[in-house]
Structures are given as structure tokens and as C-alpha cells.
Amino acid sequence: MSKKQDQPNPMETMRHSAEHVLTMAMLKLYPGLLAAMGPATEEGFYFDFDLEGETRFRKTPSSGSYHASGKVPSSGSYFDFDSKRKIQEKDLPKIEKKMQDIINADFPITHTEMSVEEARKAFSNNPYKLEWIEEANKRGEKVSIYTIQGDSPPNTFVDVCKGPHVERTGKIGPFKLLSIAGAYWHGDEKNKMLTRIYGTAYPTQEELDKYLWQQEEAEKRNHRKLGQELELFAIFPEIGQGLPVWLPNGFIIRRELEDYMLKVERQHGYQHTITPVISKAELFETSGHLGFYNDSMYPPIEVDNEKLYLKPMSCPGAMMVYKSKTRSYRDLPFKLGEFGLVYRYEKSGELHGLQRVRGFTQNDAHIFCRPDQLDEQLTEVIKILKQFYKDLGFTQYWMRLSLSDPKDAKYKIAERDEWEKAENALKKVLDDNKLEYKIAPGEAAFYGPKIDIQAVNVFGKEDTISTIQFDFNLPKRFGLSYTNEEGKEEKPYVIHRALIGSFERFFAFLIEHYGGAFPIWLSPVQAIVLPITERNTAYANSVQVLLENEGIRAEADNRAETLQAKIRDAQVRKIPYMLVVGDREESSNSVAVRLRNGKNEGAIKLKEFESQIKKVIQERTNL
């Protein structure tokens, strides 16, 4: 009844029915509650309830009106339930049991239609349903109704719903309620927050178990968990919410990524800059950030009668660099990169590990170009992007082309034809490169259309990893120009791109993608030398030093532990190469190579291992 379902598959249909059974169970357990809405989803289903129910809408009793509890109103209070009641996780088993009863009873689910008038009357107590009914009314349709036909009136559950459903409740497979959450009606934070119950259902118990098992497996890859276990990063309440610290192991990965990006950008003619983390209010007034994003900027620091703001974006600094001298058409394109540290005052509830933080660094760049260079520049960005994703081993990603909405006043920064020109240029580069993309109308930033690169993480959620944006705003506001062939001033185009939109978010994605077993070139420790006995520690140390001198990150584990224990510890740390050295290896100047995937490669000459691992690192291959 909620989600558009062109071709509902049997799984969706079954989950949708499960969701109705949930609602029916809830109404039995919590009289007076109001059912709002809920769909079947990719992973299961959910339903939103208004627990305050009718008390919210009818403060005083009116005779003969609907009364969910079926009891006669007592004086003083019309309802026999606590309007402040809440549902807790511990209530889920109780609800599940009630659902199971309904399923076991194998009630028929039947479809009928009501006229709008009838429906209004039948659902007069439920404003949420009335909204759906009015929707149907607008379309001039009858109201589709599904009924779970119980054996007696209190056991019958009637709902406004487009369907389809399974024929009987008994056809609903094994299910499980998963969690409780708050959710705004119509997804709008201005609206009342409802209580949402998430659940899932599968045709068989095996499939349900598999799903739950997969969830547990995914949880093992949770970047926060691995971040702690592998000592990659930490967030200290004493330092601040959303202000992560890169621990030494994380730092190595961060620096490798930075070196990589720097090299790639230099190869493509980028220059780089570093701009301050705080800047005068004036700068952000010019850029427009203060006007548009004031709420999510940290409050200013006032000093010497000046207001200084933490930068939420590096763009204004880049604009200043461009403006710092006269630019000729010959100078373009001018590509300026920055590992820009920015601070945004995200709402506390939005913070999430490294995925959503308040202080982060972008692999940012601005490309200033002539109109005739736009296509080639966009193409180059796409080329770099594809190479980057390939080198990082990401194969599952797609593009989202975010366009303006001509009707939305938000997009008044430029004329319609300018918007169309820019949007067509982005579209063209996607088409020319034969990239798959989805169009998202009305998703453009106020200052221009953009291409976002979306990747799906191990929890099945989407992350924006990279972004390529066209910017109308900044060239205008900063009065950028270059001298053309005829000696006249012209305004450059600005492409704003961040291949790593945030090192922090990217790191979260990377950790989960690899489950902490990073490609060798990124591994904090690339090889660990494991001497078998104390006799071998001197040799182990010499191997370690030799590797370090060759630029390989190596450690020697000289603890008085058994080899098994050392191997186990190295496994847990997901160190790619374990080099076992005993008397045999020592006398033959070799190392016995064990890989973190469990493979025992046997002994090879140290020199040979050295060139082997160097090759692997250089080629960015993984094991």
C-alpha cells in the first residue's frame, strides 16, 4: 500500500503479508494504537505505528465513536492504555508470538474495494489511512482493501492496501522481528515521529537462518569493530564526538592513499595547495557558505574584532589561489588539488563511526577550465576515477547523475540554459564513457549538477565515495576570470571533484570492503618475521632490517612464544606475509613463507622473497 511495486515477486508479497500480520498482532496487543504505513523491503519489511494512537487526535470522548479497546470509557480517561507507552526490544518476542498465532490460524487474506466514502467512514479513526484514501480519491480510484479474515470480529484485520498478498496467513514463512526505531511520518522531520518495527521473513527457516548468519558475518567487518581490533582509528569522547584519531596503523594506510592520489594527480597535471583550517567570515560570505550552510558550520572564533570560521569546504581557498594572479586562456585548465581538512557541525545523531564525522579530510580538487575544455576535463576526471577504483579493487559501483529541478527555486543560481548546458555535459561524458548511471532529478546541489559515485558496502547500504560537481556559484561570487585570445575577460568554468570525498568515510568503506585484510601495498605491516627459537632472533632481526631497508614494512616477533602463538597473532592482525625462520632457514639464508590465507609457500631465498613482495606491492595486487 506504500511502495510502488510494478512486479511484486513472491518474496515481497509474502513479506508484505507478514507486515500485515505484524500490524494485526500489534493492534491486538496495543489497543488504540494507530497503524500508519510500511512496505516490504529488499531485506524484509517494516511498519510504522503511532503508539499514542487515537489520544493524539481525539482528546475528548464522543459518543458512539470508534473505540479501539472495545471497552466502555471510564470517567476521566477515555482510553484504557497509557498514551506514553512505548515498545521495547524485549517486547518483540511477545509480538512475534502473537504473529505466529495469526499465521498458525491460517486465516484467509481477501481483497475487496471500497468507495472513497465508505473507506473514509471505515477508517475515520485513523488519519494516516485517511491520507492514503485521499490519495486514491485524487486519482479517482476506488480504495483497495485487504482483510485478514479471522474467526471472529476482533480477529479480523482490515487495511487500506494495494496488495498483493498471499492467500492465507499460513503461507507466510519463518519470520523474525529485528529492531525498533523511530521514523518520521512521510520521512519528514517536521512531522510526528512514529515507532517503526523492522522484521524479515523468508520462505524457509534455512533461508532465514542464512540471512541472520550473513548479518553476523557482516558485523565482523564493521569498520568500528575492526578499527579497534586492528588499531586503525579511535574516537575519544575526551577529544570530541565525530572527531576521529588516526592511530599509527591507520596513518600508514592514510598516507599510502595520499601518496597514491598525489602521484596520480601530478601525472595529470594537477598542482597542490594547503589552505588554513580557519578563515575570516568575509571569505565564507563571499563564497556563500555562511548564507547556505550556517547551521552546519562550527560557530566562529572571535579574535581582534574578527570572526574566524573553521572551513566546511576548501573551495574558497582554491578560489583565492586562482585569483592570486592574472590567468590567461593559455594557463587553462588549471587543476588545483588539496587534501582539505574541513569541519562540519553535523547533528549528533548523524555521526556514525568514520562514515559520518565532524572533522575530515577530502581529496579535493578544482579544475578551472575554458568552456571548450569542459568535455575533455570531465573525461579526464572519469578516467582517473576508473583507474583509482581499479587500483583499489572496487568493482561494484555506479554513478548517480544529480540534476536540478526546474520547478525548485533552490536552483536559481544560474539560468535554465546554463543548467541544461552543464547537465548535458555531465550526461555526455557518462554516455561517451559507456558508464552505467541513474538520473536523480532534484538532487543537484544548489550551485550545480553533479555525478556521485555510489558503492554498496557490506551491510548493503550505499555510500557516496566520490563526487564530480559543476559549480556555477564560485566563479561568479569570486569574480574569477581569465584573458581570452582577444584580450577580453572571460569567466572560467569550475569543476569541483573529490575522488576521495572524505578519507575517513573512504577508510570505513575500505576496512569493510577488505574485512581488515588490506591489499599488501596498504597493509600497515606487510611482513612479520617469526623466529622459531631464541637462537634465531638475531637472524630474524637481520631479515627485518633488510626488508625495512628495502622499503617494506616489516616486524620481527621475538617474544618467547611458540611458533603457533606467533602465527595466530599475526593471523589475527591480518598480516599478509609471515616469514618463519628456524635453523634451516638461517643456515640457507631463506625464509619459510606463510600467507594470511593459510597457504604455506615453503622456504625461499630471502633475496627472492624480497623481489617477490616488492613486485606485489608495486603492482598493488592482493592475496
Place this chain on the structure above:
RNA sequence: GCCGACAUGGCUCAAUGGUAAAGCAUCCCCUUGGUAAGGGGAAGAUCGUGAGUUCGAUUCUCACUGUCGGCUCCA
């Protein structure tokens, strides 16, 4: 910010209205062992912060802070 839950040594966690158990990690001793944890011992928590109830609170209540699951948002 909103809804809900949670908060015990570095980590994972147990128990309890009368100041807290265990494993891992740490330190010490023994063991010198060939591919995922050798054995023993020691030290380590006043139970997130503040207030209230109580003779007495880590345990009950409230507030705050933080974390987690969602919602909203993400220039």
C-alpha cells in the same frame, strides 16, 4: 536534532541493595617449541558523570554525557 536501547579494568564480558567474577591483553617465572593460543604466578576496575531514594547504591529514580540501532540530514 528526533525515537529507542545501552554504558562494569586496555578488550570481551559475569554478578550483586552491603565496594565486583572470568577470559584475552599486560608484567614476572618456567618452557626453546616448526605453521591459528605451552604452563604457572602477579598486578589491574570504586562499576560513564552528577543528583536523589536508602542505615547503605555499581545495583532503584532523575538529569547529563557518550555509544549503538534507526529517522532526518550529508555543500
